[in-house]
Amino acid sequence: QKEVEQDPGPLSVPEGAIVSLNCTYSNSAFQYFMWYRQYSRKGPELLMYTYSSGNKEDGRFTAQVDKSSKYISLFIRDSQPSDSATYLCAMSANSNYQLIWGAGTKLIIKP
Amino acid sequence: NAGVTQTPKFQVLKTGQSMTLQCAQDMNHEYMSWYRQDPGMGLRLIHYSVGAGITDQGEVPNGYNVSRSTTEDFPLRLLSAAPSQTSVYFCASSYLDKRETQYFGPGTRLLVL
Numbered sequence: 001q002k003e004v005e006q007d008p009g010p011l012s013v014p015e016g017a018i019v020s021l022n023c024t025y026s027n028s029a030f031q032y033f034m035w036y037r038q039y040s041r042k043g044p045e046l047l048m049y050t051y052s053s054g055n056k057e058d059g060r061f062t063a064q065v066d067k068s069s070k071y072i073s074l075f076i077r078d079s080q081p082s083d084s085a086t087y088l089c090a091m092s093a094n095s096n097y098q099l100i101w102g103a104g105t106k107l108i109i110k111p
Numbered sequence: 112n113a114g115v116t117q118t119p120k121f122q123v124l125k126t127g128q129s130m131t132l133q134c135a136q137d138m139n140h141e142y143m144s145w146y147r148q149d150p151g152m153g154l155r156l157i158h159y160s161v162g163a164g165i166t167d168q169g170e171v172p173n174g175y176n177v178s179r180s181t182t183e184d185f186p187l188r189l190l191s192a193a194p195s196q197t198s199v200y201f202c203a204s205s206y207l208d209k210r211e212t213q214y215f216g217p218g219t220r221l222l223v224l
């Protein structure tokens with residue numbers, strides 16, 4: 001079993017929909033939870049990160065961490081075609097530890 | 112700032128050939144790393160460095176060598192290319208104690224025939 005599980009998709013939704021992307025993990029030591037966005041044929045870029053539990057909001061994006069269930073989510077409100085990309089979750093136990101990556105979920109927003 | 116740069120963008124090799132993928136960053140980051148990305152497998156760490164003169168193996172180091180003679184540069188060498196090394200390679204960098212914020216290069220697409 002992988003330390004971090006992420007459904008590869010693709011996930012296809014109409015423009016304007018609320019999108020929910022998720023990852024589960026097995027290592028209870030993880031404290032840093034990141035979401036990276038990767039456009040086609042580009043390198044990943046950090047979208048948001050959360051330390052420990054709780055929610056974090058940035059514009060249309062909300063990151064949520066549930067440590068009791070070992071489950072993290074990224075919500076995108078009012079989704080736009082420009083949000084079409086692969087979203088990778090990553091986690092680590094400490095800010096100077098290696099990141100453990102999910103496989104990435106390909107998201108397609110249909111106009 | 113150019114950020115993280117990688118060359119070449121695309122390369123075709125024959126089995127057994129060797130080559131070096133170049134990576135450079137201008138952000139004075141101590142930490143640099145190389146990943147490969149294959150469909151359905153996410154990013155897998157090949158080698159990493161926490162400073163000039165210090166390198167270590169990641170999850171999939173076999174068939175690859177690295178060196179770090181300066182803070183800016185972190186080349187990845189394929190010693191004898193194999194078809195299993197066909198992949199997209201990304202270089203990334205960050206501050207040593209802020210690895211949650213990694214900056215990635217644009218990637219090198221490698222095809223080994």
